[in-house]
Amino acid sequence: MSLRSARTTPSYGSLLLRGLLAGLIAGLLAGVFAYATGESRIDAAIAIEEAAAHAAAPGAADDGHHDEELVSRTGQKGGLFLATALYGVAMGGLLATAYTLLRRRLRTPSDTRAVFGLAAAALVGIVLVPFGKYPANPPAVGDPATINQRTIAWVSIVVIGLVAVWAGVVAARAPRSGAPEWLRAAAALAGFLVVVAIGYVLLPTVDEVPAAFPASLLWTFRLASLGTQVTLWTMLGLAFAALLHRLRRDVPAEAEAVAV
Amino acid sequence: MSNLSNTPSVRPLDQPAVSARVLWTAAGVGSLLLLLAYLVAFDQGAVSQGGMYLHELLHDGRHLLGVPCH
């Protein structure tokens, strides 16, 4: 027991620093994935959008969103890396914060598994649950008049996704100690699905894909978007776990051995 | 796999409780990080004070990160 309590806990500051760095790395890698798989699809969608705008009102001012040329298309492609990097840094810092606050409640002696658990929870809650209700859309899909409602609905489903994961964990821990593993897994699944189902039913359905929009382009764009976010969270989990491992190496070996 | 379950033999680590100071710091830092995420995902100049420039620059990232854009 004395060895166990001798195990030092890293300060919030040192964890946060590593989370931000891991987020920067993961964000840039996600940017590379997004650039390689998504940019050609965004170009194709913008071409469709502009063709539709000119057909609807030849010579008239366009809808203004893309055509102001405040930032050129080349600039936006570079901005993609800035966007994913900044978003990655924000998520990395939040992951480190969640790790600091929740580490004691994660019932595993392995720091790596604790990090993977939190990253997986975020991937399911922030990415997969929202994707099932409101999948990503390329330009030319979506009615500008409903952007506020769609934004509120999207934030709601992200919150519901995180609540669903939390409900799954609570449900898994509900059976009395000694309950079989399969029962905990079933309870977790049930708790998770109940919350997701309520969210999916209560939130408004959005279907603003124009009839003429190519189905294959929509599909490949959505895959690119999903891949970008999966890349971000898997790389964030891996990078943060790796940096944490390096931080922990200074801990006396016997303290680590007792914990594992 | 047994150490993934919460059988009585595997207890949470004896980690010290999170102090109130860390809790408040985490709340402050967490708010700033959410503001950063907001800046990327939604801001249209209100926070960045750069007009629509940052919004347009981050445009492709918003679409590929799955955020409703336009």
Ligand SMILES: [Zn+2]
């Ligand atoms: Zn857009």
